[in-house]
Amino acid sequence: MPANSPGTEQAVFIADLWQWAWVAALITGAVVWGLIFWVIFAYHRRSDDEIPVQTRYNLPLEIFYTIAPIMMIVVLFHATVTTQNKVLDQVDNPDRTIEVVGQQWSWTFNYSSDRDVTGGQVAYTAGTASHIPTLVLPVNETIEFKLSSPDVIHSFWIPGFLMKMDVIPGQHGEDRNSFQVTPTKEGTFKGKCAELCGVYHSRMLFDVQVVSASAYESYLKELEAKGYVADEPLLGGSDAYTQAGLEEAENETHGGTE
Known part of the structure; x- marks a missing residue:
């Protein structure tokens, strides 16, 4: 554990x-x-x-x-x-909703329920095969993860939360896999894909930062200032940024070479 x-x-x-x-x-x-x-x-x-x-x-x-x-x-x-x-078990009105995209071979996190913080747009964080994204969560708030994939089955896993769930391609809207968590402590956690999903599966890592509510909203404002906002959540395929990095050398891995 x-x-x-x-x-x-x-x-x-x-x-x-x-x-x-x-x-x-x-x-x-x-x-x-x-x-x-x-x-x-x-x-x-x-x-x-x-x-x-x-x-x-x-x-x-x-x-x-x-x-x-x-x-x-x-x-x-x-x-x-x-x-x-x-x-x-899920409550009807969670405090936050984050739409998670698992795509070969990284993650996109859409903070879709916080449009009021970012002027009506959706703030997002996108990783690549060579860049580990960070998922920021507010402490002591109920957060719902809605899981999407445009390609193959992935698995969204935060070991520190003792919970993982498959990300299934072809699921849309309310039919998507989803679950809710309420973080109880601030700090840094690690996340990864727990389903063998292709040649760069080992690169599907992400960091999780659990912060105060004020720090969370400041982070969303920071994403907006940097231009990481969109009119709608980035749910994969042509509108997701997680496929960048595939042009890297075949023997290159995250953080070094084989």
Whole structure:
């Protein structure tokens, strides 16, 4: 688990599930290993060369090792579904909406719900195969990510948020994959594509900066001043800037050469 996790309200549920699943696994392992060593020492062959008693068709024991694993699976399944429902729960009016484009081989982030800050236009940040973009988020606000792809399946993953979701091509409007997070701590997180999407997949990295609400709005104003605004969100294909950098040498990678 990343050092700055869990970084959102929703990530706490995932962290709890992960930790308690390990506790359950350790308890199960201790019981199994305990039974193994008990059998080894209690029923090993004696010096008088007599064969230990061989137990067959022990009905209570067979019922136990059939029912116990089923009950364990039921409990873990229930805990997983409960956590999934909490993590994927969405409010009707999130504080911010960011439209994320995963494109071979980088990311574009459209701050589409903040037109009032940028004079009616959409501020955006676009990366390239040789430039890692930065996604800026306000702390303690509910943010909805709407995911789009113009080419192949990508996966939007911020490890510090303990959450990732596939970015599916062909999905449009409200049919797009989406999820919401509420960052609870300011700081820097890392992001990446978690789906093998082509030759430059390893370059699909991005940084995440969680800042105060005032710093967030100042950042949007800074993007506007630099000209990084558009009339509509850049959702991929001909209007996205994430495909730049493909003319680089084949052996060149981000931050150096192979």
